[in-house]
Amino acid sequence: MKQNRSWQIILNGLFNENPTFRLVLGMCPTLAITTSVVNGLGMGLAATFVLICSNVFISLLRDFIPSKVRIPAYVLIIATFVTMAELLLEAYAYSLYQSLGVFIPLIVVNCIILARAESFASKSRPWPAALDGLGMGLGFTGALVIISSLRELFGSGTILGLPVFGEAFQPALILVAAPGGFITLGLAMGLINWIQNSRKGEM
Secondary structure, three states: OHHHHHHHHHHHHHHHOOOOOOOOOOHHHHHHOOOOHHHHHHHHHHHHHHHHHHHHHHHHOOOOOOHHHHHHHHHHHHHHHHHHHHHHHHHHOHHHHHHHHHHOHHHHHOHHHHHHHHHOHHHOOHHHHHHHHHHHHHHHHHHHHHHHHHHHHHHHOEEOOEEOOOOOOOOOHHHHOHHHHHHHHHHHHHHHHHHHHHHHHHO
16 A cells, blocks of 8 residues: 555656646746756756655754744755755766756756755655656656657757767757747647547546
8 A cells, every 4th residue: 555655646746746847836947947858857956856855854844843934944944955955966967067057056946846855855754755846757757858848849959969860850949949938838738638528528
């Protein structure tokens, strides 16, 4: 039973409450940094690290944080782990750190992380809180990778910087520009919603 419950928490973040495609949270980094798969994967993993660590820490302290100051306390905890993630990226993945730029510190105000702190971590034990952070983080990472793969493939003709099409390929440059983020996000959300609705109809 406990194992099933654990899988349900993780799968919830991946599918039923996917932060990007279902809850439509974290749109700022989703639209801004998904011009390449490396950027999308890096941002997703950084956010996953912060989600897991902040969820666990908030769960451990949930009985000691006064309700009147819970939001500032959550932000302080989240900011601590965001700083750790930023320093780790700067030390060990400097090119990615430069590519993500200001969007790394902006993880502090990412709606996904604060929402999970308030709605789940503050009401759960550390282990379920960690699983929730993992599921939501993987769901966010998966969404970023899907969007960035489409934008890089058709906007640049590459995947992970490696050319995929021949020299005759004419990339759709709009996809790596700002409007391309909205177009790709809308198409991906529409496709995923259509697939999920089709499955419900079959059931």
